[in-house]
Amino acid sequence: MTPQSIAHIALVVRDYEDLKAKGVTFERAPKKAPYGTVAVFRDLYGTLWDLVQFSDGAR
Template sequence: MYQHIVHVALVVRDYDEAIDFYVNKLKFDLVDDTYQPEQDKRWVVVAPPNSRGAALLLAKASKPEQEAFIGNQAGGRVFLFLNTDDFWRDYEYMKSVGINFVRAPKEQDYGWVAVFEDLYGNLWDLLQLKPDHPMANRMA
């Protein structure tokens, strides 16, 4: 059997400001941006460059109860994990374009990690897993 997670929905305030952040600051690829007139919404998908894993579905909040979760989809915990092949390159670049790191880089048993906020305040781990980490082989 072969299965994998394709998308993770991320509730956003505005499609274009979210695309600007993910594409222009994080350098993600814009995989799809299709208007769906029957629902008056867009299907917007972004993914890290050269990624073969799950992509983010940027889902614009359409109800007040959804708006309450913008920036707090995981109740203040780290929500998403961006693995890189060069931690220090990406850390320095992200700082240079104004991405806010709320926890400084630290070496852990599994690799290097630092916590940053996206444009809405969701927390992310920027990490570089050690080659012997079980997840490193799943992403190769």
């Protein structure tokens, strides 16, 4: 694994309100998708991240 790679991040949409209260800038509020619910936030470096909460059976 190189220093730039990420092995695993476990954030899900249910963390949305807590993260928003802590000042995280969300580009898109949680929205239903065929596979579950997704919200998008921007990190300190401008990278967009998807928070996904899969529906039962969607994985």
